[in-house]
Amino acid sequence: MSTTDFLFQGIIRAFELIISLNPYILSITGVSIKVSGTATILATLTAIPLAFILAFLHFRGKQALIALINTGMGLPPVFVGLFLWIMLVPAGPLGFLRMIFTQEAMIVAQYILITPIITGVSLAAIKAVPKPLIETVYTLGGDQKDAVITTIKEARFGIITAILAGLGRALAEVGAILIVGGNIARTGSIGGIGEGLSETRTLTTAITSETSKAEISTAIALGIILISLVLTVNILANFFQKRD
């Protein structure tokens, strides 16, 4: 069999796996969406209020916090993974939580990674609301509450873009969740292609392991799903950016 034949067969088989709603692939996709989705929701609940506090209030340590967020935006995922692993292993300071190699640990890892991104991008969107517009709120008799409401309305598309940027980053991330999640799946009784069910195996971590096992068709199927998800998120983000 030539290389192209081999690839061609792999792609055909990948589509078969997707179309037949293969349970193993489905369960991996489900874990990915659940982990990254939950992390994005939790990160959003932290990041948006934080961005508004940073934009509207003056307090000591604000500049330090902004510097921390800027650093956090570029945090290497493997570093976050390593740090969390040290904290969560049974002998670690938070070992009693018994969280290592669980979906919860993965959610925490992605939360740490994307909260700074959503905060930073939202803050930029909030700051981009023209100052004269906020002054208009005040001159027309509004108070600080009205100023915040107007800012949310004016910056809404930028804030949605920030959330989607966080989600996209979480879905595509592999280093941190591989370390703290362990890429675990229950294998099926036969152990053939596309058998078993994911526990902490996501699209990205599965692609690494399936590729190294030379399960090319499974890896390609996972890759197609991952790219479709990330692409959808990006198209949505683009749409909202254009509306701004």
Add this chain to the structure above:
Amino acid sequence: MDELFRIKDLSMAFGEKVVLENIDLTIRRGEILAIIGPSGSGKTTLLRILNFFEKPTCGSMKFDGMDIREINDIRRRMSLLFQTPAIFNTSVFDNVAYGLKVRGVDKKAIEKKVGVALSIVGLSGMEKQKACTLSGGEAQRMAFARAIVYDPEILLLDEPTASLDPANVAKIEDIIRRVRDELGTTIIIATHNIPQVRRIADRVGILLDGVLIEVNDKEKIFAAPDDARSEAFIKGEMVY
């Protein structure tokens, strides 16, 4: 005539830069007072101080006999139309209704008042249009409607016609006169358009380099000003 706003010995500096110096000014209820002066003389800064966006370095201000404490209460009795109006990314109706909504006016009354304000500025029937799609002249007139819709006692206008064509300038000037005559609103207008001052002002203050060199009735200023620099500025002889 009774006074509405009194400013005494007011000075303003941004860092080292002195922008207004020892301003004494009394604003009378129901008048149209024009503040004229070349670019950079401090007109916008003065209006921003009157609307509490800047805190003067020193001096005292009294509004309607009261010392200024509760800024928000006094601010709600006035309105500042910016040199370049900022527009909310909503419909014309929602833009104009804004000042009424934050005052908790009920829906029926809002609809009525917005309708009246839009008809004053000649934008009736455009309620539903997205405000950001208005032409420059229309946007200026919408901002005007938004500023007068809640019947402010003082209307501060910062070069309201600077970027408009003659037809729109005439419309705005007409609106300014009508607002004063029909609603009794006190109006302070900053401008460097001297023919406009001749057309609409009752009194004129001349601001040069942050110093209010003369405040007088319009007739007096144009016929026989007290200060030689006033005459030079009005006649356009002053080179800046």
